[in-house]
Amino acid sequence: MAADFDKSCHALQKPKVETYCGLVFGTFAENMPTLSDYFGPEMCGNIQRLLGRDMELLERFQHGLDGNWKLYMENVRDTYHASLLHSFMTTFRLGRLSMKGAVEVSKGGLHHLTYSIRSQDNDQGQYDAKEIRASKDDYTLNSPELLESWPEFECGTTLAIQSLFPNFSIQQLSNVITLRLIVPKGPHKSELTWWVLGAREDTPEQRAIRIRQSNLVGPGGYIAMEDGAVVGWVRRGVTGADDKKSVLAMGGRDVERISESRCNELAVRGFWQGWHGLMES
Amino acid sequence: MPDNAFPPKTDAALLHRIDTLNRRYGHVIDEDQLEDWPTFFTEDARYMITTRQNHEANMPVGLILCENRGMMEDRVSALRVANLFEPHSYRHLIDPPIVTEQNETEISVQTSFACFRTVQASAPEIFCTGKYLDRIIDDGQVLRLTERIVVCDSERIDTLIVIPL
Numbered sequence: 001m002a003a004d005f006d007k008s009c010h011a012l013q014k015p016k017v018e019t020y021c022g023l024v025f026g027t028f029a030e031n032m033p034t035l036s037d038y039f040g041p042e043m044c045g046n047i048q049r050l051l052g053r054d055m056e057l058l059e060r061f062q063h064g065l066d067g068n069w070k071l072y073m074e075n076v077r078d079t080y081h082a083s084l085l086h087s088f089m090t091t092f093r094l095g096r097l098s099m100k101g102a103v104e105v106s107k108g109g110l111h112h113l114t115y116s117i118r119s120q121d122n123d124q125g126q127y128d129a130k131e132i133r134a135s136k137d138d139y140t141l142n143s144p145e146l147l148e149s150w151p152e153f154e155c156g157t158t159l160a161i162q163s164l165f166p167n168f169s170i171q172q173l174s175n176v177i178t179l180r181l182i183v184p185k186g187p188h189k190s191e192l193t194w195w196v197l198g199a200r201e202d203t204p205e206q207r208a209i210r211i212r213q214s215n216l217v218g219p220g221g222y223i224a225m226e227d228g229a230v231v232g233w234v235r236r237g238v239t240g241a242d243d244k245k246s247v248l249a250m251g252g253r254d255v256e257r258i259s260e261s262r263c264n265e266l267a268v269r270g271f272w273q274g275w276h277g278l279m280e281s
Numbered sequence: 282m283p284d285n286a287f288p289p290k291t292d293a294a295l296l297h298r299i300d301t302l303n304r305r306y307g308h309v310i311d312e313d314q315l316e317d318w319p320t321f322f323t324e325d326a327r328y329m330i331t332t333r334q335n336h337e338a339n340m341p342v343g344l345i346l347c348e349n350r351g352m353m354e355d356r357v358s359a360l361r362v363a364n365l366f367e368p369h370s371y372r373h374l375i376d377p378p379i380v381t382e383q384n385e386t387e388i389s390v391q392t393s394f395a396c397f398r399t400v401q402a403s404a405p406e407i408f409c410t411g412k413y414l415d416r417i418i419d420d421g422q423v424l425r426l427t428e429r430i431v432v433c434d435s436e437r438i439d440t441l442i443v444i445p446l
């Protein structure tokens with residue numbers, strides 16, 4: 001080695017690493033705030049609720065997607081598509097369309113949380129009006145035990161979808177708890193890693209319920225497989241229209257922090273406003 | 282002789298029956314006769330699609346997990362009436378079976394397979410290679426799967442998996 005070669009000037013780039021509820025986050029940004037400041041109190045509350053206990057890994061796999069990573073993160077934040085795209089629940093008459101819930105967006109719009117509570121229908125009229133979407137003939141499941149669940153959380157939350165900017169998502173669907181990390185593989189390809197988790201405190205019955213219910217999520221999941229496909233459909237739909245745009249502005253232009261209605265675009269708007277802010281700075 | 286060699290006593294007629302079961306199994310899937318797919322299994326059979334990594338680490342969750350025939354029938358009806366996906370078909374190539382264990386009630390079998398997927402007008406692609414780990418029951422007339430664990434070699438699944446492997 002040359003005498004004047006200074007190894008400290010040629011070291012590997014060191015990320016800043018911080019752990020939160022067992023999750024390890026890294027960044028190359030030098031002036032990054034701490035994780036709890038970056039996420040904000042609302043986002044931290046949900047992470048602690050789901051993962052602030054001893055967890056167990058039940059499965060991990062990779063899922064190739066045929067589109068840009070932002071299309072998937074937009075899908076995660078979109079509250080409309082579930083009843084339109086994932087017709088498993090409505091076809092088999094398994095879910096109420098109206099449930100108590102809210103959308104929360106972190107300050108600046110970067111992160112979001114959508115949640116709902118199944119057993120408290122707050123608007124029977126809204127459900128009846130949508131009855132047409134919930135009644136495709138008379139399909140029933142041979143093995144409805146697929147959807148057996150137990151009330152795991154005191155707050156009653158049965159669905160929670162959270163995105164943490166830029167590329168991470170934590171989701172609770174009944175008793176299935178998953179982590180998803182999306183990594184770009186070029187402008188038109190991305191790859192999702194899924195982790196399905198249980199809690200060490202689970203009884204054998206609760207563990208069995210989680211394992212059975214996990215049929216709902218992942219690339220073969222009854223109410224998730226369409227998300228794998230729709231990323232590619234959107235990519236193909238917009239290819240060749242780079243100079244064109246179309247805008248939907250349900251619920252205005254701002255990014256309110258909390259909305260009791262989940263029928264809005266707060267979280268999507270928050271993502272894009274946050275993303276543009278960062279890309280321009 | 283290594284442990285994983287063919288057990289010496291496997292009878293050629295039995296191997297042929299298992300091979301026929303596997304070929305018919307691949308046939309009904311590839312020919313879109315999916316309503317017949319659950320009939321290859323016993324009523325309380327277990328069907329699981331997992332990956333080599335998850336299988337070797339004893340992970341209990343599958344990409345698809347059916348704990349009885351009813352859950353397999355539900356997979357088929359959901360595919361027919363509920364789930365949205367681009368039309369596609371499979372082509373299975375299934376190796377001859379290897380009997381790994383045999384007792385009075387059950388036969389354990391391992392079989393390699395490759396599955397090509399063709400999505401609409403696209404070229405066929407290798408969707409999955411892997412092995413079937415089976416437990417088979419012989420009632421003297423019919424062989425039925427009481428467990429089939431589909432172990433995919435790769436931990437990566439492209440886009441979605443809705444048709445069983």
Ligand SMILES: [Fe+2]
Pocket residue numbers: 075081082086223224227
């Ligand atoms: Fe979705």
